[in-house]
Amino acid sequence: MNLLLRPLRARKLPLHNNNSVPHVHRFPIAASTRRPHRQFSASLRRSAIGDQRRGRRQQAAADDPNFQSILDAPPRIVRAGRRHGPGIVLLALIPITAFALGTWQVQRLSWKTDLIAKFEDRLVRPPLPLPPTVDPSAVHDFDYRRVRATGRFRHDQEMLIGPRMRDGKDGFLVVTPLERSDHNGGGGGGSTILVNRGWIDKAHRDQSTRAAEQEALPRGQVTVEGLLREPWKKNMFTPANRPDKGQFYFPDVEQMAALTGSQPVWIEATMEPEFMRMMDHEARGIPYGRPAEVSLRNNHAQYIFTW
Numbered sequence: 001m002n003l004l005l006r007p008l009r010a011r012k013l014p015l016h017n018n019n020s021v022p023h024v025h026r027f028p029i030a031a032s033t034r035r036p037h038r039q040f041s042a043s044l045r046r047s048a049i050g051d052q053r054r055g056r057r058q059q060a061a062a063d064d065p066n067f068q069s070i071l072d073a074p075p076r077i078v079r080a081g082r083r084h085g086p087g088i089v090l091l092a093l094i095p096i097t098a099f100a101l102g103t104w105q106v107q108r109l110s111w112k113t114d115l116i117a118k119f120e121d122r123l124v125r126p127p128l129p130l131p132p133t134v135d136p137s138a139v140h141d142f143d144y145r146r147v148r149a150t151g152r153f154r155h156d157q158e159m160l161i162g163p164r165m166r167d168g169k170d171g172f173l174v175v176t177p178l179e180r181s182d183h184n185g186g187g188g189g190g191s192t193i194l195v196n197r198g199w200i201d202k203a204h205r206d207q208s209t210r211a212a213e214q215e216a217l218p219r220g221q222v223t224v225e226g227l228l229r230e231p232w233k234k235n236m237f238t239p240a241n242r243p244d245k246g247q248f249y250f251p252d253v254e255q256m257a258a259l260t261g262s263q264p265v266w267i268e269a270t271m272e273p274e275f276m277r278m279m280d281h282e283a284r285g286i287p288y289g290r291p292a293e294v295s296l297r298n299n300h301a302q303y304i305f306t307w
Helices: 002-008 031-063 086-123 136-142 253-260 275-284 300-306
Strands: 145-153 159-166 169-180 192-201 221-229 266-269
Touching: 086 145, 136 221, 145 192, 159 253, 192 221, 192 253, 192 275
Parallel strands: 192 266
Antiparallel strands: 145 169, 145 221, 159 169, 169 192, 221 266
């Protein structure tokens, strides 16, 4: 029996020193396994410290006898900075600008209505004989006034202004100087003026196509009845006249008067707007005058509603 139990007896471990502490074998632990544990412990300590600080602050505010809530504090005006940018300013200017433009158009409507009424009153008056010499500065006071002048056409100084459209057809305005005679007594003749005789088709641009018609190129003394008009104003889209090549794009009264030795006085011949007569004049190359009416546009009422 002793022989069987002998191998099972515990062997005494050797002691490294005189103490009775048994030797424990330590196995090395990798650094990677120790680091997460240390980081987690550090984070717990920081969280606990933060909670303690917040608790002390909350406790200090609650235990303070002078503590006052922001809800119980008196109101204060705080400027939050600029809130209105350029877009808001622009939106505010839109109704102000529209109101100003609408008011201006109301004034323009009143002015244009009175002007048209004044011109229409001149149209219903009988024709006024044109004096031998006309003061160009006084034409403004007689604009749209019906006048009558007698003289002889200078067809050799004829000028065509165009192209001008009429009822969808291309043509020209025939401008001929009228060399007047003096019928008011005294010697000598009257001044020469410019007469816009009317519109012709471009097929009769050359005088040779109209020579056979007496009404197209009248000879001798003629009496012209028409409207005394102020000189036209050139717009920015109309090209300049080229008198050296006989090309006129708008009636520059001052320029035409200087070329023909005339006074800067512009007469527009008038005719009754009869369709059959207009067709006959167009076919024969006879200038067809304008109707005796005011041709000013008055769209200011539409502009008022627009603004």
